[in-house]
Amino acid sequence: xxxxxxxxxxxxxxxxxxxxxxxxxxxxxxxxxxxxxxxxxxxxxxxxxxxxxxxxxxxxxxxxxxxxxxxxxxxxxxxxxxxxxxxxxxxxxxxxxxxxxxxxxxxxxxxxxxxxxxxxxxxxxxxxxxxxxxxxxxxxxxxxxxxxxxxxxxxxxxxxxxxxxxxxxxxxxxxxxxxxxxxxxxxxxxxxxxxxxxxxxxxxxxxxxxxxxxxxxxxxxxxxxxxxxxxxxxxxxxxxxxxxxxxxxxxxxxxxxxxxxxxxxxxxxxxxxxxxxxxxxxxxxxxxxxxxxxxxxxxxxxxxxxxxxxxxxxxxxxxxxxxxxxxxxxxxxxxxxxxxxxxxxxxxxxxxxxxxxxxxxxxxxxxxxxxxxxxxxxxxxxxxxxxxxxxxxxxxxxxxxxxxxxxx
Numbered sequence: 001x002x003x004x005x006x007x008x009x010x011x012x013x014x015x016x017x018x019x020x021x022x023x024x025x026x027x028x029x030x031x032x033x034x035x036x037x038x039x040x041x042x043x044x045x046x047x048x049x050x051x052x053x054x055x056x057x058x059x060x061x062x063x064x065x066x067x068x069x070x071x072x073x074x075x076x077x078x079x080x081x082x083x084x085x086x087x088x089x090x091x092x093x094x095x096x097x098x099x100x101x102x103x104x105x106x107x108x109x110x111x112x113x114x115x116x117x118x119x120x121x122x123x124x125x126x127x128x129x130x131x132x133x134x135x136x137x138x139x140x141x142x143x144x145x146x147x148x149x150x151x152x153x154x155x156x157x158x159x160x161x162x163x164x165x166x167x168x169x170x171x172x173x174x175x176x177x178x179x180x181x182x183x184x185x186x187x188x189x190x191x192x193x194x195x196x197x198x199x200x201x202x203x204x205x206x207x208x209x210x211x212x213x214x215x216x217x218x219x220x221x222x223x224x225x226x227x228x229x230x231x232x233x234x235x236x237x238x239x240x241x242x243x244x245x246x247x248x249x250x251x252x253x254x255x256x257x258x259x260x261x262x263x264x265x266x267x268x269x270x271x272x273x274x275x276x277x278x279x280x281x282x283x284x285x286x287x288x289x290x291x292x293x294x295x296x297x298x299x300x301x302x303x304x305x306x307x308x309x310x311x312x313x314x315x316x317x318x319x320x321x322x323x324x325x326x327x328x329x330x331x332x333x334x335x336x337x338x339x340x341x342x343x344x345x346x347x348x349x350x351x352x353x354x355x356x357x358x359x360x361x362x363x364x365x366x367x368x369x370x371x372x373x374x375x376x377x378x379x380x381x382x383x384x385x386x387x388x389x390x391x392x393x394x395x396x397x398x399x400x401x402x403x404x405x406x407x408x
Contacts, residue, residue, distance in 0.1 A: 033073045033339045035060070035329055036098030036334035037322070038108035038118055040086040042272030044190075044216075048242065048268070048318050049110060052132065054079050054311050055319030056107060059326035060301070069330065070338040077330065084114045089385070100126045104341045110318065112136035112188045119123060119147040128345045130328050132321040135266055136187045140369045146233040146345050148366050150324055150358070151291045152375040154188075155265070158195025160377035161265035161289040165229065165235065166203035168287075172402045173258060178207035181227035182221075182248060184240035185212050190240040192239045192266045209233065213244065221247040222255065230259035237263050238270075245269025246278050260403035271380040271387050273314045284402040288387075289382045293320040294359040295389050297398050303357070317358070318378055324357045359395045 037056045040049035060077045068074040080103060082094030089116035099121065105128040109115045109397065115134035118365060122129035123144045131139065131149040135157055140147060152160070169176035183189030189212065197208050209231040213224050223247060228236050236259055238248045245267050252262050261285075264270035269279075270288035279286075293316075294300050303323065307315035315323075328348060333339060335345035349370075354363040362374030377389035381400060386400035 023250040031072070031074050031339075032078045032105045033069065033072070034078045034334065035082050035097075035326060036080050036082060036095070036101075036103035038082040038084050038091055038094050038098070038106060038114070039110055039322075040082070040114075041083040043323045044243065045084040045086050045110065045241065048316070049084075050088075051311075051313060051316060051319040052108075052110060055315060056081075056308065056309065056326050057321035058307055059323040059330075062303075063326070063330050066257050066281070067376040069333045072339060073335045075333075075339070077326070079326075082108075084109055086109070086111060086114070088113045088117045092121055094118075095121040096125075099118070099127050103127065103342060104339050105130065105262075105329045107132050107202055107322060107329070111132060112139060112191070112347065113186065113396050115139050116187070119144055122146045123161075125341075126345070127341045128329070128332070128348055130325040130348070133318050134323040136191045138187065140371055142339075144370065146350075147246075148328070148348055148370040148372075150321055150328065150364060150372050150375065153371055154191035155195045156375065157289070157377055158192045158197075158267045159199040161192075161237075161263075162196045162199035162203055162205065163262060164289050164377070165237075166200075166205060168391060168402050169234070169260075174234075174396055174403055176205055176211075176260070178231070178233045179205060179235045179237050179263075180209040180211060180231045180233040180393065182211050182213065182224055182228055183238065183239075184244060185215050187268075189239050196237070196265060198269075199348065206229070207233070209237040213240075218244055218247070221251040223249070225251035225255055225257070229255060229259070234260050235263050236261075236264055238267055239265050241268040242272060242275075242278075243269075246283075249275075250282045253279075262286045262404075266290055268318075269380070271315050273387055274316075275387065276382050283382050284385075285401055286382050287390075287402070289377055289406075290380065291317060291375065292358055292359050292378055292380060292389060293317045294395075296359075296395070297357065299355065320357050323365075327357075328353065339344045359389065 068076045069078040095118040161253045182309035304315040338342045352365045361376040381390045390400040
């Protein structure tokens, strides 16, 4: 495999500050290559969807400011955005529109059901689709050749979440044998839970109580958390999106069940930088097993600093993944020397990016399913109103507190 990281890093470093004052894409005297970006930029998930679209815009601006795609005579990238509205059928129609308008590749989409539809469109259109965020295994289990996922899939999320929880309990001298698992209804929550349940049994976690809640019109988690507490678990585990994650944390804080901790897996709230403020005191010491930007990387720090300066909001992990997805496409364009979607697909399938922006255990490289082989799950924890990386120690920015409340 050809290592591409040096090319991508050089483009971004060279683009750096110049990109902050430049445009979000477009051409300046050279050909233009269009990338389609599909995210929920309206509706309940518009906050994260907008940040992800902005992350993609910043990547395009950085690459263009650094000279564009060198292998194509400095061709500039252009980002065309589509709003899925959080609906699978809308995401599908937006993908069709973007491909019809000339997009040579797509990124997206944050939600698994939307991503499934977009992946099908990309396959039919023979256009590469780089998934920034969407966890469900089924997306890549179709045998698609044009879809690639940067983040971990549901199996690795649930499996690693169970492994990490068991190891945390063991290391702290308080083995975990029972959990109550709250998750959102639908492919996302179901798939992560099933993977967790299977691995938990292997790890000696013998009692797993499953409790689901609706994906819409969910405004109070008290009933679900009370049901979870009734099973007398060692830990309450939660998988879902930001709004419901905040509700669960607040309900746990108010009901004060006798547990060792609240632990998210693939949770869209617990490791988001705005979670401590949104949840208040109820968010302190909450744990989260998830993919995460590499907080120890200087390159990540530079990108996040410039993003916040440009857009006025912190750049969270989902937005970093959108930035990374654009880098994957740019690296494929450099490797192939072509903007033909089929040649670009071939290049991406054999790519190796050895300086990922996420806290991964190795370079970004895709297996035969299109899954990043080295996508890694780590554990974060809210400490002193900040999200810190705490496990494993190789990625830690602070020491883990477990059981919660044991150090203050």
